[in-house]
Amino acid sequence: MTFVVRLVLALAFIVPLGAASLHAQTFGPSGPGGGAGKPTPGADKPAPVPTPGPVFRPTTTDVTPPPAPPPTTAGADWGNSQVDVVYAEPQDPRFRPIRERLMRRQVLEQLRLFLSPLRLPRKLLVQVDQCNAEQRPYQPGGAVTICYEYIAKVAQLVPPTQQIGAPPPESMILGAVIQQVLHEVAIATFDILDIPVWGRERDAADKLAGFIMVQFGRDVALRVMVGAARYFELSERQWTQADFASEQAPEAQRFYNYLCIAIGADPATFRFLVDQNLMPQRRAQRCGNEFLSLRQAFVQQILPHVDVQLLKRVQSATWLMLDEPK
Secondary structure, three states, X not given: OOEEOOOOOOOOOXXXXXXXXXXXXXXXXXXXXXXXXXXXXXXXXOOOOOOOOOOOOOOOOOOOOOOOOOOOOOOOOOOOOOEEEEEOOOOOHHHHHHHHHHHHHOHHHHHHHHOXXXXXXXXXXXXXXXXXXXXXXXXXXXXXXXXXXXXXHHHHHOOOOOOOOOOOHHHHHHHHHHXXXXXXHHHHHHHXXXXXOOOOHHHHHHHHHHHHHOOOOHHHHHHHHHHHXXXXXXXXXXXXXXXXXXXXXXXXXXXXXXXXXXXXXXXXXXXXXXXXXXOOHHHHOOHHHHHHHHHHHHHHHHHHHEOHHHHHHHHHOEEOOOOOOO
């Protein structure tokens, strides 16, 4: 199954430090047998739905409409891509099924096409590799690496039994992996384009990644945003004392930051996050303005580096095979 993806890149800003731990909750729009959370006694009335954040669309009148895109992105080459991709052969045989599955889905190939409108001054290598650790942070001038160990950890966190109303396991894995890829590509983009970032770089990269994810179209955005948030919740890392000196925000804060981006981008679709008390009302009221800040940053900092014709083509293509290829 494929869905229409809408490409947008954005620059990110810092948000205040949030809660340090999470309790299990049920995700998903309310419905028959759904897992809508019940308001706690004395809870405030539901917050008003934030104003939708407008999604960037090129409005230049002198751009000739591009030719119709191919029915699928498999094997396509639209030019201008400065992104090379590699599935490195893992030494540990336990990771080989992960590599094979990623290759069947053409995850990195789709990413390469997806990023083709971005005019980078140099080549960027995006690879999946065995790291002997869960992460291999991006180094200036280097490659973006997603570790097989990280993907294996995400899969291990999937609950053995699915709760009613919870996102399907595949959505959590897909959302967490896409979030990690786009997070690392965001850091590389800041480096290559020499984009100034106020505050912690990884907080900025989180905002950029989340902003891209809500541009995938309603159905895919719902799956990947909720899936990524579910991963942060299930991580259940308890932050104490010196942990807060980390360059990365706590998982609990990242959980709320991603949900806020979703609410700001599409308040109607993600209203259930407020109705089910997954997002505090005081934060939900600010999500629309936070999303507008992301859009403004994109227009000022990223748009000058984007090929508008290729952007239109990417927006018209189909992406993200959520089912296994036959």
